[in-house]
Amino acid sequence: xxxxxxxxxxxxxxxxxxxxxxxxxxxxxxxxxxxxxxxxxxxxxxxxxxxxxxxxxxxxxxxxxxxxxxxxxxxxxxxxxxxxxxxxxxxxxxxxxxxxxxxxxxxxxxxxxxxxxxxxxxxxxxxxxxxxxxxxxxxxxxxxxxxxxxxxxxxxxxxxxxxxxxxxxxxxxxxxxxxxxxxxxxxxxxxxxxxxxxxxxxxxxxxxxxxxxxxxxxxxxxxxxxxxxxxxxxxxxxxxxxxxxxxxxxx
Amino acid sequence: xxxxxxxxxxxxxxxxxxxxxxxxxxxxxxxxxxxxxxxxxxxxxxxxxxxxxxxxxxxxxxxxxxxxxxxxxxxxxxxxxxxxxxxxxxxxxxxxxxxxxxxxxxxxxxxxxxxxxxxxxxxxxxxxxxxxxxxxxxxxxxxxxxxxxxxxxxxxxxxxxxxxxxxxxxxxxxxxxxxxxxxxxxxxxxxxxxxxxxxxxxxxxxxxxxxxxxxxxxxxxxxxxxxxxxxxxxxxxxxxxxxxxxxxxxxxxxxxxxxxxxxxxxxxxxxxxxxxxxxxxxxxxxxxxxxxxxxxxxxxxxxxxxxxxxxxxxxxxxxxxxxxxxxxxxxxxxxxxxxxxxxxxxxxxxxxxxxxxxxxxxxxxxxxxxxxxxxxxxxxxxxxxxxxxxxxxxxxxxxxxxxxxxxxxxxxxxxxxxxxxxxxxxxxxxxxxxxxxxxxxxxxxxxxxxxxxxxxxxxxxxxxxxxxxxxxxxxxxxxxxxxxxxxxxxxxxxxxxxxxxxxxxxxxxxxxxxxxxxxxxxxxxxxxxxxxxxxxxxxxxxxxxxxxxxxxxxxxxxxxxxxxxxxxxxxxxxxxxxxxxxxxxxxxxxxxxxxxxxxxxxx
Ligand SMILES: Nc1ncnc2c1ncn2[C@@H]1O[C@H](COP(=O)(O)OP(=O)(O)OP(=O)(O)O)[C@@H](O)[C@H]1O
Ligand SMILES: [Mg+2]
Numbered sequence: 001x002x003x004x005x006x007x008x009x010x011x012x013x014x015x016x017x018x019x020x021x022x023x024x025x026x027x028x029x030x031x032x033x034x035x036x037x038x039x040x041x042x043x044x045x046x047x048x049x050x051x052x053x054x055x056x057x058x059x060x061x062x063x064x065x066x067x068x069x070x071x072x073x074x075x076x077x078x079x080x081x082x083x084x085x086x087x088x089x090x091x092x093x094x095x096x097x098x099x100x101x102x103x104x105x106x107x108x109x110x111x112x113x114x115x116x117x118x119x120x121x122x123x124x125x126x127x128x129x130x131x132x133x134x135x136x137x138x139x140x141x142x143x144x145x146x147x148x149x150x151x152x153x154x155x156x157x158x159x160x161x162x163x164x165x166x167x168x169x170x171x172x173x174x175x176x177x178x179x180x181x182x183x184x185x186x187x188x189x190x191x192x193x194x195x196x197x198x199x200x201x202x203x204x205x206x207x208x209x210x211x212x213x214x215x216x217x218x219x220x221x222x223x224x225x226x227x228x229x230x231x232x233x234x235x236x237x238x239x240x241x242x243x244x245x246x247x248x249x250x251x
Numbered sequence: 252x253x254x255x256x257x258x259x260x261x262x263x264x265x266x267x268x269x270x271x272x273x274x275x276x277x278x279x280x281x282x283x284x285x286x287x288x289x290x291x292x293x294x295x296x297x298x299x300x301x302x303x304x305x306x307x308x309x310x311x312x313x314x315x316x317x318x319x320x321x322x323x324x325x326x327x328x329x330x331x332x333x334x335x336x337x338x339x340x341x342x343x344x345x346x347x348x349x350x351x352x353x354x355x356x357x358x359x360x361x362x363x364x365x366x367x368x369x370x371x372x373x374x375x376x377x378x379x380x381x382x383x384x385x386x387x388x389x390x391x392x393x394x395x396x397x398x399x400x401x402x403x404x405x406x407x408x409x410x411x412x413x414x415x416x417x418x419x420x421x422x423x424x425x426x427x428x429x430x431x432x433x434x435x436x437x438x439x440x441x442x443x444x445x446x447x448x449x450x451x452x453x454x455x456x457x458x459x460x461x462x463x464x465x466x467x468x469x470x471x472x473x474x475x476x477x478x479x480x481x482x483x484x485x486x487x488x489x490x491x492x493x494x495x496x497x498x499x500x501x502x503x504x505x506x507x508x509x510x511x512x513x514x515x516x517x518x519x520x521x522x523x524x525x526x527x528x529x530x531x532x533x534x535x536x537x538x539x540x541x542x543x544x545x546x547x548x549x550x551x552x553x554x555x556x557x558x559x560x561x562x563x564x565x566x567x568x569x570x571x572x573x574x575x576x577x578x579x580x581x582x583x584x585x586x587x588x589x590x591x592x593x594x595x596x597x598x599x600x601x602x603x604x605x606x607x608x609x610x611x612x613x614x615x616x617x618x619x620x621x622x623x624x625x626x627x628x629x630x631x632x633x634x635x636x637x638x639x640x641x642x643x644x645x646x647x648x649x650x651x652x653x654x655x656x657x658x659x660x661x662x663x664x665x666x667x668x669x670x671x672x673x674x675x676x677x678x679x680x681x682x683x684x685x686x687x688x689x690x691x692x693x694x695x696x697x698x699x700x701x702x703x704x705x706x707x708x709x710x711x712x713x714x715x716x717x718x719x720x721x722x723x724x725x726x727x728x729x730x731x732x733x734x735x736x737x738x739x740x741x742x743x744x745x746x747x748x749x750x751x752x753x754x755x756x757x758x759x760x761x762x763x764x765x766x767x768x769x770x771x772x773x774x775x776x777x778x779x780x781x782x783x784x785x786x787x788x789x790x791x792x793x794x795x796x797x798x799x800x801x802x803x804x805x806x807x808x809x810x811x812x813x814x815x816x817x818x819x820x821x822x823x824x825x826x827x828x829x830x831x832x833x834x835x836x837x838x839x840x841x842x843x844x845x846x847x848x849x850x851x852x853x854x
Contacts (some may be wrong), residue, residue, distance in 0.1 A: 050765055052764060052765055071625070072769075076767045076769060077537070077767070078767075079765060079766065080767030083765075084765040086758065086761075086762060088758055090759050090761060092763070092776065092777055093759075093781070094783065094784075095776070095780045099776070103762075103768070105766075106763065106767060108533050108534060108767075109534075109772070110530050110532055111769050112530045113532045114768075114771065115771070119532075120532045159762070159766070162766075163766055163767070
């Protein structure tokens with residue numbers, strides 16, 4: 001369903017080549033992990049898919065539609081099918097949990113209705129349901145910044161789910177959480193992947209998480225794909241290819 | 252490179268020398284003069300002012316006047332009748348000598364007067380016109396001694412020396428000056444309130460246009476910009492025209508009370524139904540071709556209804572408000588307020604409509620341009636770009652030329668229209684030729700820079716200077732002050748606010764964008780929640796500054812207490828001025844306290 005062809009990103013004016021000729025396909029329902037050193041281009045790759053970052057060249061097809069040439073109206077429709085979860089949760093701190101989750105519907109809501117801050121009843125019902133689902137139904141009316149990190153990330157997931165996404169892009173969703181919380185968040189993603197059939201593309205730092213949750217892993221090094229295969233195929237030799245000769249395994 | 256020690260010392264010495272020269276010149280131009288401050292005459296004046304200042308004119312008393320007379324002869328005359336003996340216990344005066352030649356000095360002594368009072372000591376010739384010889388001041392025992400010169404009014408009959416003293420009766424009352432001060436201080440506070448309200452209301456929308464992070468992502472292809480430049484003036488004119496027509500229609504409807512009522516109730520209902528159809532809450536499916544065309548038309552129609560509604564409301568408010576003034580009596584200002592609000596609304600409608608017309612046609616132009624870029628062949632697009640570039644350049648420069656002509660009144664069509672149009676056309680064609688066909692121009696950044704520059708320029712003109720222009724326009728008084736302070740508020744707060752917009756966390760913005768929200772929705776859901784506390788805080792801060800400014804803006808014709816203060820200073824009425832200074836200090840200090848308290852709450 002997602003096809004990435006010869007994707008290259010050069011950040012101007014610094015002329016940083018963050019992605020170099022990246023090509024791969026993601027079938028529907030896959031849980032794909034993206035790994036690589038810091039600065040290898042993981043975030044850039046994920047952000048190119050929903051064009052938070054404009055690709056320099058190459059093509060990205062979502063259900064056959066070329067995302068890279070979509071105009072503003074088309075892009076809005078593409079983006080609302082792609083949920084995104086962030087390392088730092090990216091909630092609007094002063095808004096309530098409910099408003100943060102409802103924001104996931106903005107791609108469907110008429111902007112004129114947003115002007116008066118109105119969401120249809122059905123959306124509000126849905127927001128409550130999603131909050132129940134990630135286990136924080138009791139926090140609905142709290143301010144987002146009153147929540148702990150793990151709870152904030154669950155709000156982030158609920159927000160992504162509000163979009164009825166076909167894909168969820170998760171950029172290091174557990175990097176700011178402790179190991180126990182990390183597993184709990186990863187399990188929510190796993191559940192969404194399994195139950196709703198949502199494709200998940202998730203960048204990760206810890207290989208044990210990759211082994212435990214991912215169907216497939218892609219490794220980037222200096223913007224190039226240096227590995228594409230099953231997580232269990234990453235042996236010591238592969239590991240050194242991905243992370244460099246001096247790297248030591250910790251996970 | 253390492254500078255040798257000796258060179259360093261020489262440089263330091265030169266720097267000190269330079270500083271000395273600068274300060275010496277500063278003393279010279281600011282006329283620092285210590286001689287002057289030590290001069291007795293100057294010191295006496297200072298003392299006088301300071302003494303007046305610590306005795307502000309706030310209270311006054313009912314006065315009772317006492318007159319004590321002493322018949323005298325000047326010059327002394329032999330056949331003079333014996334003067335009546337003074338009565339002990341009641342106030343009386345004695346002159347020594349008891350009679351004297353005109354123009355000689357005599358001593359007048361008074362007894363049993365009201366203690367600690369002052370008053371004039373007059374000479375009353377038979378004509379009855381009193382001539383003041385001096386003033387008297389009684390001591391604790393009601394006694395005074397005054398040495399005065401008799402006027403040159405010789406007469407054979409008895410003349411009179413008359414002392415007038417006043418006594419306070421009853422408790423203290425507020426003096427006229429205190430009442431005036433109170434009235435003016437109220438005016439001052441409201442002047443600041445209105446200026447802050449108007450200024451902030453306009454500064455908030457501008458602050459988004461002046462925020463780099465909001466504006467820089469906005470880019471547009473050359474074709475779109477060129478069409479916009481051509482269509483926006485048309486939009487302004489069309490908007491103004493439509494507003495005029497609707498105004499006439501509204502006037503027709505308000506002619507009869509039934510028409511007005513039907514309009515005020517009917518238009519919103521109709522608007523609501525059309526709006527419900529044209530703007531569905533959820534956009535699930537891409538709109539059909541019919542909807543694509545019909546919906547904008549419906550929205551256009553609702554906007555017309557909206558403008559008509561606003562006209563109806565404003566004209567009803569004016570009529571209603573005016574009708575209320577008399578029956579409300581003491582609260583008549585409420586009626587006047589309603590009428591003024593209606594008037595303000597009515598003034599604003601054509602402006603807003605013209606801007607909306609510009610916005611609609613500008614947005615339409617953007618889409619058309621985008622469509623042209625996407626759907627026309629390479630060479631066709633190049634040619635349209637060259638033509639559009641020429642036309643847009645010519646139009647833009649001709650408009651600028653018209654502006655210059657209006658200011659300088661050159662009134663020569665060739666130099667103010669022809670030449671700019673040709674230069675603009677050539678510039679536009681060259682630009683179109685240079686740019687690649689699909690290149691997008693940073694129009695957002697351009698608008699941002701332009702706004703910032705204008706704001707910086709406006710901010711550098713002090714409101715005390717601005718008020719002079721407004722005083723010429725709307726007359727000396729508080730309204731001129733409101734306008735000047737509001738303008739300054741717009742300039743400085745738009746900048747402060749926009750810096751807050753620039754400083755918001757990028758994460759939430761990115762997250763909301765990723766959901767498919769458009770620019771407007773991103774602003775509403777990611778930007779506004781983040782900027783509410785600093786906006787409140789800066790608004791309070793500005794209100795504080797405006798209160799300070801409004802106390803002195805009267806010096807330059809802006810009304811408020813400053814006007815009174817300046818008058819009293821010019822009249823050397825320092826005790827009255829002191830009251831106003833005191834009032835200013837109290838108001839400023841309490842505003843300072845209040846605003847800092849409220850700002851703490853807002854965070
Ligand atoms: N806005 C930007 N402008 C210029 N260079 C950038 C920008 N964003 C990222 N880069 C550079 O692009 C490269 C890839 O960055 P990216 O953030 O995609 O890496 P990453 O794999 O996500 O790293 P991390 O694990 O630290 O998040 C880095 O060298 C980074 O410095
Ligand atoms: Mg990253």
